[in-house]
Amino acid sequence: MSLLAVRDLVIEIPQGEVFRGVDAARPVDGISFDIAAGECFSLLGESGCGKSMTALGLLRLLPEAARVAGGEVLFEGRDLLRLTEGEMRSVRGGGIGMVFQEPATSLNPVLRIGRQIGEALALHEGLSGTAARARVVELLTQVGIPDPARRLDEFPFQMSGGMKQRVMIAMALAGRPRLLIADEPTTALDVTIQAQVLEVLDELRRRHGMALLLISHDLGVVAKMADRVGVMYAGQLVETAPRAEFFTAPAHPYSQRLFAALPDPTRRGGRLATIPGSVPAAHVRHVGCRFAERCDEVIPACRAQPPAWHEVAAGHAVRCILGQAVAVQKVGAGATATSEAASPDFQSRLTGASRLSVSSDTRPELKVGAGDTAVDVPAPVSFADLGFPLRRQVMAAAAAAPVLRVSDLRVHFPIRRGILQRTVGLVRAVDGVSLQLQPGRTLALVGESGCGKTTVGKAILQLIAPTAGHVELAGTELTTLSPAQLRPLRAKMQMVFQDPYASLNPRLTTGEIISEGIQALRPGEAGAARLGELLEQVGLRAEMAGRYPHEFSGGQRQRIAIARALAVQPELLVCDEPTSALDVSVQAQILNLLADLQRELGLAYLFITHNLGVVDYLAHEVAVMYLGRIVERGSTDEVLRAPRHPYTQALLAAVPTLDGRGKEIVRLPGDMPSPANPPTGCHFHPRCPLAEDACRVSYPSETKVSATHDVHCLKMAG
Amino acid sequence: MNLPVQVVVLWSDALLFALTAACASFAWWTRRQAVLRAAWVRVGKDPVAMAAATVLAVFVLVGALDSLHYRARLPAQPGQPVHYAVEVNSVLDALLAPLRLNTEKTYSAPLATRLFAMETLPGSNERAFPRLVYGGAHLDAALDGHDGDVVRRTLTGLGGGLLLWLPVFLWLRKKIGAGDTVKNKANNAIAATLLGIFLLTGVALSLGSGYHVLGTDKVGQDVLYLSLKSIRTGLLIGTLTTLVTLPIAIVLGLMAGYFGGWIDDVIQYLYTTLNSIPGVLLIAAAVLMMQVVIDTHPDWFATAAERADARLLALCLILGMTSWTGLARLLRGETLKLRELEFVQAAHAFGVGPLLILRRHILPNLMHIVLIALVMDFSGLVLAEAVLSYVGVGVDPTTISFGGMINAARMELAREPMVWWSLAAAFCFMFILVLAANLFADAVREAFDPRAS
Structure with a gap:
């Protein structure tokens, strides 16, 4: 008998007064699945498919407006939908545990973590005092938190994201649940941290025979974790399959x-x-x-x-x-x-x-x-279609004059303390970064969150004043210019931001948003014709200029943001994680668009991202950043196929692959240190598997592997 | 010049009409802006908003009538130059002349025929409630027909109100037609509100010709008259003070939040200091100083009304200067948040200047806060006026205001039986005014938020 059996679960959100005449929304519309003890079942789908709603529905934790309209949820033979609220409370935590997406907001910031886990223990196991403390230590050990006896007296803000997520898992485990529901447990985490957390989950499942309902949009995570996969679309399951079967022969x-x-x-x-x-x-x-x-x-x-x-x-x-x-x-x-x-x-x-x-x-x-009119017309012969060797040649031809040359860029933020606001330290967000970018090429700046890659982008655009170093755009030094002198140059460099929801002013129409740059920098060109041309260039329709951003989907908004940047005819486009807030299928649309635009307009992209799949697909060159410095740089093939820096290797190894097995895992212990207090010597040595004494003494200088491939490492893994 | 009246334009009148003109020209300008017009059309389709707007319009109409001041010509003495009365009256005063002039001796309850207090009747030692001079004067000594008379007058009033309302209703119907149901809904709301107002006015007129509908106050003035006169004071204090507050709060709040650094420090210092002084104390000190200035320069003012008006304006200014801190702080915090948003960064990347960024990107995204604060302040200020009148530093004693009415009624609440009508009248009028303003502002905010449509 299966541990959990869901039968025809329907969740409805009745529509209010305003929408009278519209049917009740059904985010979940009749889904059925089974999970056996010890099994990992994964719900896969894009945002808005009803994955999270299903999970909340199982635990009867739906938001106020929603209700379960039908079906049954049999957990160990009992229909959870028929239990009283009191009985249900013992199931939550005791029978089924849940881990949410955002560890930063799932923990109470004013309670010590030992206390928060202890709360669950007192409830489900009746433990208190020393016994509870011992059990908390045991739980924290289980989820792989080093030095748990000390850690349990810490507050959530003293921990990193990965740690918090592990504490959340420990909390969910406190009631010894037979089933753990993990709703996008690693989406908010970096790849190396994601690898750690996934390993913890997998370990728990194998050791304790706990079943796992994993909700994810990430095919890689699902491939690594799931035994069986269920694909959700618009509130329904459209395909269920064993993992191997699904990843080799998806049928839907x-x-x-x-x-x-x-x-x-x-x-x-x-x-x-x-x-x-x-x-x-x-x-x-x-x-x-x-x-x-x-x-x-x-x-x-x-x-x-x-x-x-x-x-x-x-x-x-x-x-x-x-x-x-x-x-x-x-x-x-x-x-x-x-x-x-x-x-x-x-x-x-x-x-x-x-x-x-x-x-x-x-x-x-x-x-x-x-509501999405993006039409991806296949280009007749695109640059990208030329095939890789040919593309190389085209690129080499353009390699002459760099459009962007950054040397020894530093951005330090002072830490001020006390009543007189004296500077007591520096956050070295960017600490000596040098880059070059040729027209028509894409340089990917890769790194985990907090490594300073976004700051590099903003410092290049002079949105943040660099502390030291030089930024040359098409031969003009930018760092010494006054804001007035800088203005005409701003047309040559533009930025596409990460969050398409925050990057468009909700009070302006699309037309006003796009023409802002034209008015500021190229006043002669403002006009409806140019506006329509720009909108069509990014795959929207000209008549959409009168609409407000909220009427568009995430992908369309990102297109508007790209059109806004293109409006002033830049030569350099800094793309700061432009697809990380989008679903896979929409991400593909945007990446195709960016590739087309590069081919048509000869744009240079500085592509800031943490997604190595995107890098591999799009970039010509890659620079890997760690703690404010570039540790390895080279062509995409060199860096991603033959990485020489141990950090790059670990980063690549941490990316879950679709076959679910694959590479030998180089596990990175711990988290990135704070840029306010970087380690002596090589910044990476505390986490590096190859580190030795020499690494702790001085920062390694550049070593050339080939004409285009540099590494900052003493040990230079093979 | 031998005009029957001399037109007097008080400063507050001028400001009130300037404000009205500004609103009108803004409306005219809006008609040509497609986006703005669409938003106002959305407001126009909201039945609650339109009902609130109707009520507000009636209040503004009363306030406007009360702002057309004049001095009547005194009966001509042969051979003498023409003289005008010292007393400044408004059109509203002229319209309500019977209410204004028919004063009793002291308190009387609504629709009463006798005074509220016992008195020794002239020519005897007996103490009794004497008959009112005007209230119910048309009844016989035995007061036989009192109840019947009240009912009859009420019905007459209702009937008259209905008769007056019907043509307006039919005109509204004709103008809109039957097709557009959404617009009809809003229209019906206007018609229903108007019906209520017409019926109430009809009843008040019909009863008011024979009784004091809302009773009389301590010196025998008609409470209905006082309430209607208070509307102008309330509107003035609410709008003019907000007008003083708003620019200061917006400019300082945005500057502090957007520019940061020493500008932020200076502005924060300013409002922290201002906030740390007890508000009533600061206002009282300022008002007293201002009063001394006014009292030592009697030659500045031709009439008592002008002096009272100057004091009212000064009060608005002082209230405005001291009450901008809350809104400024709110706007500063919100600006701090907005300036880090990516659309502001994108504007930076285009080299857009700070003023344009503030105007295009920051201010529009703060307008909902400004609008809410504006309405909240409006009601708060009307109440503040009452508090200040209580301390004795409010409007001039000759200026009729809700605050003054409440203050006067305060002591009488302890009486047995209670004198409740002054307070109740002031409360009802203020409540309706503030509620209508709140509902209307709510609808406006919603209509102008592009995300809510």
Whole structure:
């Protein structure tokens, strides 16, 4: 018997007065799954698919407005939906534990962590005093917190994000739950920390036989952790499969597209597949398949009735009319299913005319309904299509005059204390960074949060005054210019920000947002025609200029932000994590757009990111930053294929791969030290597996591995 | 010149009309701005907002009528130059002349026919409640028909109100037509509010010709008249003070938050210092100083009304100068948050100047706070006036205000039976005024927030 059995769970959000006449929203619309003891089941899907709602529904922790409208949740044979609130409280924590996404807000900042865990212990185990303390230490040890006896008297603010998340897990474990629900447990964490936390979860599951319901949008995390995978789309499960089966032969078109949208080295030089449109709103009632509007392989039957489950293989079921066809194709073509695997035999069975009519009839409606009009027209011959060797040549030709030259850039923030605000120390956010960037090329600046990469971007644009060093843009030194002298140069360099929700002024229309730069820097060019041209250049429609940002989806907002930067015809675009707030399929749209723009306009990108998959796909050169300094720099192939710095190696090893096994793990202990108090010698030595005495003495100088590949390391791993 | 009246424009009148003109020209300008007009159209479709606006309009109308001042010409003496009365009256005073002039001896309850206090009747040693001079004077000595008369007059008033309302209602109907249901809803709200106002006015007129509808105060003045006169004072204190507060608070709050550094230090120092002085004390000191200045320069003012007006204006100024700190602090904090947002950074990247950033990116995103603070302050200031009147540093004693009414009623609450009507009247009028302002501002804020549509 399974530990948890969910049957036809429906969660509704009744609409208020304002939306009278609109049906109640159904963020979760009839999902069923089972989890066996000790198993890890993973719910996978984009934002807005109802993953978190499902988890909250299981524990009856739904927000006030939402309610469970039907179905049953059998946990160890008891229907949780029929329990009284009092009985339910013993299930929460005692039977089922939960870990939330954001560790920073999940802990009470004014209570010591020992006390917070002890609270759960007192409730579920009746422990107090020394016994409770001993158990807290035991729990903290279990989740891999070093020196737990001391740590339990600390406050949450004294801990790093990864530590806090481990404390959260320890708290969830306090009641010895048989099932742990982890809702995006590592999304807010860096890759090396993510690797640590995932390892803790995996260890607990293996050692204590605890079942795990892992909710994630990250295919890599799911590949590493899950035994079985359930793909959610618009409130329903569309595919369930064992991990190996899912990652080798995804059957649902949506799953296939998710894989195809993932930037990774094997797709370098090609375009990423995108899913047009966005997830339908939860109050939309569907007649046919929920994915039909965005599916490339849609046939009229898809819209007629909801698709039934098809068993593709043992334990692998898919909710798609094409299910059988895919199964046939899978047998024929072996286990290599990618997005392009829109089953050829199936396509041949459709007449060309019917396919054409379907797409021309339905696409315009889809645009209006889904609110996302991004049309990714494949470029005839794009730069990216040239193939890698050819691309190299094009790049080499452009290698002459760098558009950006940064040397020994330093940004130090003073720490002021006391009543007289005297400077008592310096946060060395950026501590001697040198870069070069040629026109038409992409340099990726990679590093974990807090390493100073965003500060580098802002200091280059002179948004933060550098403490020392030089920034030369197209041969002009920027650091010595007055704001007035700098103004005309600002047209040459622009920035695209991380959060598309915070980077557009909600009070201005799209047109006003985009024309701001034109008015400030190129006053002659302001006009409706130019505005329309810019909007179309980024894949929006000209008539959208009158709309406000809140009417757009995240991906569209990022397009607006890109259009705003392009408006002044820059030569250098600093992209600060432009896709990290977006879903995979939308990320693919934006990356394709950036690649197209680079090809058309010859833009140079300084691409700041922590996502190595994106780097591998997009960048020509990579610089890896650690604690304010660049530790390794070189071409993408050199740095990502043959990394020489131990930090780069650890970073690469920490990225979960889709096959779920793969690389030998170089585990990094601990967290990045504070830039206010960097370690002596090599900044990385406290976490470095190769460190020896010499590393603690002085910062290693640059070592050239090849003409383009430099490393700052004494040990220079092979 | 032999005009029957001499027009007097007090400073506060001029400001009030300037403010009205500014609002009108703003409305005219808005008509040509598509985005702004759309927002106002949204306000126009909100039934609650339109009902509140109707009530506010009636209050403003009363206030405006009370701001048209004049001095009447005295009966001409042959051979003498024309003289005008020392007393300055407003159009409202003229309209309400019966209420203003029909004063009783002292307190009387609403619709009463006798005084509230016992007196020794002339020519006897008997103590009794004497008949009022005006209230119920048309009834016979036995007061037989009192109840019937009140009912009859009420019904007449209701009927009259309804009759007057019908043409207005039909006109509104005709103007909108039947099709647009959303607009009709708002229209119906206006019509219903107007119906209420017409009925109340009808009843007040019909009863008021024979009785004191809301009773009389200590010196026998009609409380309804006092309440209507207080509206102008309330509106003036609320709007003019806010007008003084707003620029200071916005400019200093934004500068402190956006520029930081020593500018922030200076501004913070300023408002921390100002805040640490007890507010009433500061205001009392300022008002007393101002009063000394006014008293030592009697030649500045031609009439008592001008002096009272100067004092009212000075009070607004003083209240404004001392009450900007809260809003400034709020705006500073919000600006600190906004200036780090990425859209401001993006504007920096375009080299947009600080003033333009403040105007385009920061101020519009703070307007909801300003609007809420404005309305909250409005009600708070009307109340502050009452407190200051209690301390004796409020408006001039000759200026009729809600504060003065409440202050006068304060002592009488301890009486048995209680004199409740002064307080109740002031409370009801203030409550309706503040509630209407709140509801209207709420709707405006919502309509102008692009995220809420």
